[in-house]
Amino acid sequence: MREREMDSDEEQLWVPFKSRPEWSDVIPVEQDDGPNPVVPIAYKEQFTETMNYFRAVFKADERSPRALQLTTEAIGLNSGNYTIWHYRRLILETLKADLQNELDFTDQIAQINSKNYQLWHHRRWVAEILGTNATSSELEFTKKILLGDAKNYHAWSHRQWVLKELGGWENELDYCQELLEEDVFNNSAWNQRYFVITRSPLLGGLTAMRESEVSYTLKAIVAHPENESSWRYLRGLYKNDNWSWANDPQVASVCLKVLSANNDCIFALSTLLDLIRHGFQASEELRDAVDAIRNSNLVEAESDLTKTICSLLEKLDPIRVNYWKWRKSILCEGAK
Amino acid sequence: MGELAAEKHVQFILSVEKKKDSLEAVAMEHLRMNGAYWGLTTLDLLGKIQVLALFNKIDVLDVDKVASYKQIKSKRNKKILLNLIFNSDVAALQNKDGSFSGDMWGEIDTRFSYIAILCLALLHRLNKINVEKAVNYITHLNFDLPMPTAVFCCVGALAITGSLHHIDKDLLGWWLCERQVNSGDILIKSKAKPGGLNGRPEKLPDVCYSWWVLSSLVMIDRVHWIDKEKLVKFILDCQDIENGGISDRPDDAVDVYHTYFGVAGLSLLEYPGMKALDPAYALPVDVVNRIILGK
Ligand SMILES: [Zn+2]
Numbered sequence: 203m204r205e206r207e208m209d210s211d212e213e214q215l216w217v218p219f220k221s222r223p224e225w226s227d228v229i230p231v232e233q234d235d236g237p238n239p240v241v242p243i244a245y246k247e248q249f250t251e252t253m254n255y256f257r258a259v260f261k262a263d264e265r266s267p268r269a270l271q272l273t274t275e276a277i278g279l280n281s282g283n284y285t286i287w288h289y290r291r292l293i294l295e296t297l298k299a300d301l302q303n304e305l306d307f308t309d310q311i312a313q314i315n316s317k318n319y320q321l322w323h324h325r326r327w328v329a330e331i332l333g334t335n336a337t338s339s340e341l342e343f344t345k346k347i348l349l350g351d352a353k354n355y356h357a358w359s360h361r362q363w364v365l366k367e368l369g370g371w372e373n374e375l376d377y378c379q380e381l382l383e384e385d386v387f388n389n390s391a392w393n394q395r396y397f398v399i400t401r402s403p404l405l406g407g408l409t410a411m412r413e414s415e416v417s418y419t420l421k422a423i424v425a426h427p428e429n430e431s432s433w434r435y436l437r438g439l440y441k442n443d444n445w446s447w448a449n450d451p452q453v454a455s456v457c458l459k460v461l462s463a464n465n466d467c468i469f470a471l472s473t474l475l476d477l478i479r480h481g482f483q484a485s486e487e488l489r490d491a492v493d494a495i496r497n498s499n500l501v502e503a504e505s506d507l508t509k510t511i512c513s514l515l516e517k518l519d520p521i522r523v524n525y526w527k528w529r530k531s532i533l534c535e536g537a538k
Numbered sequence: 539m540g541e542l543a544a545e546k547h548v549q550f551i552l553s554v555e556k557k558k559d560s561l562e563a564v565a566m567e568h569l570r571m572n573g574a575y576w577g578l579t580t581l582d583l584l585g586k587i588q589v590l591a592l593f594n595k596i597d598v599l600d601v602d603k604v605a606s607y608k609q610i611k612s613k614r615n616k617k618i619l620l621n622l623i624f625n626s627d628v629a630a631l632q633n634k635d636g637s638f639s640g641d642m643w644g645e646i647d648t649r650f651s652y653i654a655i656l657c658l659a660l661l662h663r664l665n666k667i668n669v670e671k672a673v674n675y676i677t678h679l680n681f682d683l684p685m686p687t688a689v690f691c692c693v694g695a696l697a698i699t700g701s702l703h704h705i706d707k708d709l710l711g712w713w714l715c716e717r718q719v720n721s722g723d724i725l726i727k728s729k730a731k732p733g734g735l736n737g738r739p740e741k742l743p744d745v746c747y748s749w750w751v752l753s754s755l756v757m758i759d760r761v762h763w764i765d766k767e768k769l770v771k772f773i774l775d776c777q778d779i780e781n782g783g784i785s786d787r788p789d790d791a792v793d794v795y796h797t798y799f800g801v802a803g804l805s806l807l808e809y810p811g812m813k814a815l816d817p818a819y820a821l822p823v824d825v826v827n828r829i830i831l832g833k
Contacts, residue, residue, distance in 0.1 A: 353738070353741065355685065358683055362683065387739075388740070389738050393683065393684075401682075430716075430739040431740065434739065519720060520720075520765070521720045521733070522716075522763060522764065524762050524763050524764075525712065525763040528763070
């Protein structure tokens with residue numbers, strides 16, 4: 203975690219508070235932890251003086267336009283400091299300030315560091331007050347951040363909050379589509395897609411969406427069987443409905459398709475294992491496909507298909523060998 | 539395989555402490571408390587200081603003494619500590635549904651559930667909140683953005699309140715052990731060998747997940763499902779052998795945060811010569827025993 207603060211251009215233009223007429227009545231408050239061995243860096247002077255004036259207004263609980271301006275400068279120097287942000291909100295409340303300005307302000311801070319907790323917290327506070335007036339600005343804002351960092355957790359979290367609280371679901375599925383077309387391995391986009399189909403009031407929920415989503419996902423799996431996210435998404439489409447999972451011929455056939463391309467695909471094998479666990483009866487073709495992989499990996503045949511799959515996974519996914527051994531052992535217990 | 543450069547890491551932590559007047563340290567002032575925790579706990583796990591000794595000599599609740607003993611001179615920081623510990627507000631931040639807010643502005647997050655429960659447990663004040671509701675809130679969460687950090691907070695809170703039986707350990711264990719990176723493009727990008735843990739599919743492995751993922755696996759007793767030896771190797775590969783410290787990935791710059799999480803991970807993996815760490819409290823086991831059990 204490292205923050206890039208204001209760059210040197212702005213430092214050059216900086217006027218010390220003690221030279222600003224509008225601050226002449228304020229006595230700065232030094233930090234009270236004894237003499238700070240001073241490193242003579244211009245930046246540090248600016249930082250120290252700004253914080254000294256901040257302490258002064260904070261102590262006096264001054265809620266004025268100049269105090270607001272001071273918090274802007276102080277946050278610019280120290281965007282992770284919770285107290286300054288908190289105080290800024292108190293001032294904004296008192297002044298009944300136009301919160302549209304806050305959107306621009308946070309936008310600027312985001313350009314310095316888009317992973318700052320305070321920034322997102324503040325943004326939510328503003329959006330909460332602006333209500334549905336903020337829907338489109340918030341969707342645009344997060345979209346912009348995600349353009350530079352497609353996996354930014356804060357941005358996704360904020361976006362989901364906006365959708366749940368303020369709405370704006372209309373184009374969200376298309377947006378996920380766009381992101382996945384760009385990068386089908388983008389787990390955040392798959393995650394958002396799941397959020398949309400399960401939560402959007404416009405779409406009718408998981409069961410209504412299943413058919414079209416399954417066919418979309420199967421295509422993605424066939425194109426990239428090594429993509430953990432798409433397999434995970436497929437399983438999610440049958441959440442709380444293991445019967446449909448085990449009995450939908452499309453799921454078994456995608457496993458067959460991937461495995462018979464002689465692909466040592468861990469995800470296909472573990473999906474097959476999961477299907478059988480929930481009552482699926484494997485076809486001859488599937489058994490043959492597994493057998494072919496078993497042969498090419500020099501794994502010994504077991505007494506039944508599920509044990510063979512476990513043995514294969516032990517070999518192909520050695521890092522989790524103990525997990526697969528455990529899976530095999532509970533199969534034995536079940537057989538007794 | 540390399541070994542743990544314990545002595546170097548101790549020097550690294552101490553050098554960071556000395557640099558506290560640097561420009562960076564000033565800008566990151568608000569993180570000083572975190573830094574103190576990361577640094578001190580690391581030193582303790584490496585057997586260099588005894589955090590417990592601090593508690594044995596002085597009353598746990600004598601914050602002034604604790605603070606001064608830890609060389610935290612700033613009165614402001616002392617005040618924060620005092621607020622944290624004495625302010626009954628921790629309990630007041632619990633909402634009707636059992637969740638916790640971070641402050642008066644009401645942001646709700648599982649982080650706050652964990653922190654509140656941890657604080658109150660350390661103070662023997664869990665009776666000040668509705669534990670049942672807090673647990674109920676956590677066990678009924680809908681994870682729209684599943685992250686190991688959030689999982690840690692939930693599992694940790696459940697562990698501290700003795701509520702781990704609410705978890706489907708096999709299912710969660712599988713989800714967590716899938717975070718150990720075995721192969722694929724990600725490894726090529728990160729110049730890392732197999733064995734590290736990542737936070738989400740297709741993300742790079744990172745030493746700090748040896749804390750978030752591993753501690754959760756230990757709490758639910760499924761740590762044997764991952765390849766511990768490979769994970770140890772991954773962490774050791776992230777050491778700066780010359781100047782001490784541990785980074786997020788091999789060859790990146792080191793920092794105190796990842797040094798702590800790397801050392802904590804090794805402790806959870808029972809690396810020889812290290813003190814044991816409690817996965818739920820994120821404190822050395824002897825410290826937890828002293829505080830919670832009075833031993
Ligand atoms: Zn990290």
